[in-house]
Amino acid sequence: MNICTANGASSMREGKAWYLVQCKPRQDERAEENLGRQGYEYFRPLCRRERLVRGSLQVQSESLFPGYLFIQLAADANWAPLRSTRGVSRLVGFGGMPMPIADELIAELQRRVQPAPQPALQPGDRVCITSGSFAELDAIFLAMDGEERVVLLMSLLHRKHRLSMPLANIRKY
Numbered sequence: 001m002n003i004c005t006a007n008g009a010s011s012m013r014e015g016k017a018w019y020l021v022q023c024k025p026r027q028d029e030r031a032e033e034n035l036g037r038q039g040y041e042y043f044r045p046l047c048r049r050e051r052l053v054r055g056s057l058q059v060q061s062e063s064l065f066p067g068y069l070f071i072q073l074a075a076d077a078n079w080a081p082l083r084s085t086r087g088v089s090r091l092v093g094f095g096g097m098p099m100p101i102a103d104e105l106i107a108e109l110q111r112r113v114q115p116a117p118q119p120a121l122q123p124g125d126r127v128c129i130t131s132g133s134f135a136e137l138d139a140i141f142l143a144m145d146g147e148e149r150v151v152l153l154m155s156l157l158h159r160k161h162r163l164s165m166p167l168a169n170i171r172k173y
Helices: 028-037 103-112
Strands: 016-023 041-043 046-053 056-063 068-074 088-091 126-129 138-144 149-156 159-166 170-172
Touching (some): 016 028, 028 068, 028 088
Antiparallel strands (some): 046 056, 126 138, 126 170, 149 159
């Protein structure tokens, strides 16, 4: 969700500031949904990431800061509804007072959030072969060989061997 002002002016001048909300464990999306229903302006930075799920690569969105999101509130706003919002644990603050976050930090986060997925397997990652003639042996991931195959480096008989096999036959440590 993009929350920039139209003229780029700081929202602090308008009497609003950004605050950090701690969500209940694994309830970031629930908190985001409920805050949106209540009409709050919020920002939950997401990153896209490739995951190896049941032998295939899937692109998933996940929170850049798991367990937290940002909310924009006026200093004189009623904060009581936040405490009873499903998925919200508390407002992060010091000395019992919520601490405002600089608009520049939020703007920079919005600018830096990348839509490009991060690969699930990086060259050099250790993997375990789960099936086939090399089952239960360790290898090192070198590269993808198309969309459904991988190139691995194995050490057999004191020599390094490159081999290609289906992506479904490996699991990342």
